[in-house]
Amino acid sequence: MWIYEKKLQYPVRVSTCNPMLARFLIEQYGGADGELSAALRYLNQRYSIPDEVIGLLTDIGTEEFAHLEMIATMVYKLTKDATPDQMKAAGLGDHYVNHDNALFYHNASGVPWTASYIQAKGDPIADLYEDIAAEEKARATYQWIIDMSDDPDLNDGLRFLREREVVHSQRFREAVEILKEERDKKKYF
Amino acid sequence: MKEFTQRKFYRPYVSPFDPCPPIRVKSYETPPELYLGFQPPGLPQYKPHQALFCGTLWPVLFSPYEKSYTRGDET
Ligand SMILES: [Fe+2]
Numbered sequence: 001m002w003i004y005e006k007k008l009q010y011p012v013r014v015s016t017c018n019p020m021l022a023r024f025l026i027e028q029y030g031g032a033d034g035e036l037s038a039a040l041r042y043l044n045q046r047y048s049i050p051d052e053v054i055g056l057l058t059d060i061g062t063e064e065f066a067h068l069e070m071i072a073t074m075v076y077k078l079t080k081d082a083t084p085d086q087m088k089a090a091g092l093g094d095h096y097v098n099h100d101n102a103l104f105y106h107n108a109s110g111v112p113w114t115a116s117y118i119q120a121k122g123d124p125i126a127d128l129y130e131d132i133a134a135e136e137k138a139r140a141t142y143q144w145i146i147d148m149s150d151d152p153d154l155n156d157g158l159r160f161l162r163e164r165e166v167v168h169s170q171r172f173r174e175a176v177e178i179l180k181e182e183r184d185k186k187k188y189f
Numbered sequence: 190m191k192e193f194t195q196r197k198f199y200r201p202y203v204s205p206f207d208p209c210p211p212i213r214v215k216s217y218e219t220p221p222e223l224y225l226g227f228q229p230p231g232l233p234q235y236k237p238h239q240a241l242f243c244g245t246l247w248p249v250l251f252s253p254y255e256k257s258y259t260r261g262d263e264t
Contacts, residue, residue: 050199050201050217051199051201051202123217123218124217125217125218125219125220125223176223179197179217179219180193180219180223180224182193182194182197183197183198183199
């Protein structure tokens with residue numbers, strides 16, 4: 001089970017009304033390497049991985065939901081008072097037709113989230129390597145969003161999120177090292 | 190390179206309330222590319238004919254795979 005704390009993991013500030021930026025940011029909401037994919041991927045892999053890695057997947061998977069919530073807050077702030085005309089000008093006309101100003105799990109091109117973005121192969125090494133790759137891809141996505149954003153307050157939050165991807169990747173690499181070590185040697189060899 | 194095994198075994202948590210008879214020992218594969226790093230030059234090689242069978246020129250990269258029913262504790 002989870003315990004919910006009614007605050008964000010890191011403060012989210014948005015200084016300019018910029019629905020166009022929301023369109024780019026939604027990639028990290030419902031895109032292939034976004035926070036929803038990350039959270040669901042890690043929490044689901046926990047059931048078929050050696051016990052000493054389960055806690056790590058729980059912790060990181062949970063944190064990804066906290067990141068998802070930050071992205072949602074950013075997107076919400078960037079679009080909540082945008083008029084239909086502003087939405088249309090930002091390239092969000094098709095989004096508005098379908099969702100008004102609501103958030104939805106799709107990527108920057110409007111492709112809805114799909115479970116085929118994530119995998120649980122059952123092979124612990126394959127799963128952890130997917131996790132490492134996912135963290136690096138998420139890090140890269142944050143870089144490209146920061147490159148296109150001129151909102152310093154928003155970029156502060158994005159830099160925090162990018163740093164967390166770096167840390168997660170490191171932890172998954174450590175998990176691989178743990179699984180590479182010899183174990184129970186006397187008993188089985 | 191240090192010696193390593195290509196299959197590791199572990200004992201997953203078993204609940205007293207598991208409905209199926211528990212498999213007490215499970216395994217996963219740890220193939221050689223996890224350990225080699227950047228392959229150094231001049232490693233021992235298979236004879237060409239053997240290499241064609243193995244799928245690699247180098248014994249250090251050969252990874253045999255046993256059928257999965259030997260992965261648990263029923264062996
Ligand atoms: Fe992450």
